[in-house]
Amino acid sequence: DGGITQSPKYLFRKEGQNVTLSCEQNLNHDAMYWYRQDPGQGLRLIYYSQIVNDFQKGDIAEGYSVSREKKESFPLTVTSAQKNPTAFYLCASSGLAGATDTQYFGPGTRLTVL
Amino acid sequence: GESVGLHLPTLSVQEGDNSIINCAYSNSASDYFIWYKQESGKGPQFIIDIRSNMDKRQGQRVTVLLNKTVKHLSLQIAATQPGDSAVYFCAEIRSNDYKLSFGAGTTVTVRA
Numbered sequence: 140d141g142g143i144t145q146s147p148k149y150l151f152r153k154e155g156q157n158v159t160l161s162c163e164q165n166l167n168h169d170a171m172y173w174y175r176q177d178p179g180q181g182l183r184l185i186y187y188s189q190i191v192n193d194f195q196k197g198d199i200a201e202g203y204s205v206s207r208e209k210k211e212s213f214p215l216t217v218t219s220a221q222k223n224p225t226a227f228y229l230c231a232s233s234g235l236a237g238a239t240d241t242q243y244f245g246p247g248t249r250l251t252v253l
Numbered sequence: 254g255e256s257v258g259l260h261l262p263t264l265s266v267q268e269g270d271n272s273i274i275n276c277a278y279s280n281s282a283s284d285y286f287i288w289y290k291q292e293s294g295k296g297p298q299f300i301i302d303i304r305s306n307m308d309k310r311q312g313q314r315v316t317v318l319l320n321k322t323v324k325h326l327s328l329q330i331a332a333t334q335p336g337d338s339a340v341y342f343c344a345e346i347r348s349n350d351y352k353l354s355f356g357a358g359t360t361v362t363v364r365a
Contacts, residue, residue: 143296172353179262181342181355182297197352229296231353240346241287242353244296 142166143245145230150250152224160215160248162230171213172231172242175199182229188213217250224252263360266337272330274359276343279324283345283354288317288328291340291358300328300341330361338363 143164152158164171170189174182184197188207202221207213213232217224227249231242266272278286284305289297301312303319303326310317316329330337340358347354 145296179357181357182353183355184352187352231296241299241302243299244289247294247296249294 143230143232143243145228145245145248147248148246150248152250152252154252155219157216157218158224158250160217160228160230160250162213162215162245163211164213164230164232164245165211166232166234166243167210168232168234168243169210170233170235170240170242171207172233173197173203173205173213173215174229174231176227176229176247185215185228224250226250261359262357263362265362265364266333267364268333268335270333272328272333272337272361274328274330274341274343274361276326276328276356277324278326278343278345280345280347280354281324282348284348285346286317286319286326287344287346287353288315289342289344290337291342293339297342333361333363335363335365337361 146161172187173185176182183199185203186205188194191210194205194207204216227247229247230245233240233242287302288300290300291297301315301317303310303317314331319326340360342355342358344353344355
């Protein structure tokens, strides 16, 4: 998984609760990303950050929030406003911000909202 | 809209045969393409990439072909092995905002 860790691997939450997913990388990469994957589908971009203290919305940002206080960390909060939060969440990073560079993925967190 | 997609959702291959996975894209501004392999319950794993100034690139047992005229790329796996069973995604990085856009994936099953 190339130096990108996500925790926990499985997460269960009750409906209406906020939950934060962890993503850490030790690759010294500038850019970090969060994707959501639903069964049988490709990945959809939630948020991305090209440098510390800066981030942009992806294609499906509603109901999610992020922070990028450190280069190594990019936590994702799934809020109660997210209508269908049960999914497989993947974090990725790439070396160069603002460039076409390969993105490497973590192992993912499977979130189930009961 | 502009998107990346794969021609077939599933592919069944006899062990030892070659596999060909196809992908069509519509964003002519994309200049970088990546193939990923995803095993069940895991994150996507980088296989091989190609930039738009190339037509072909080879790795270990894999070859990616890019045809910019018809906006098509393919992944060829030589001598397919049981460990190659996975979902394969093609992805493009859009040159205007550097976002990675994925197709839905092709599930490859290797028959013994």
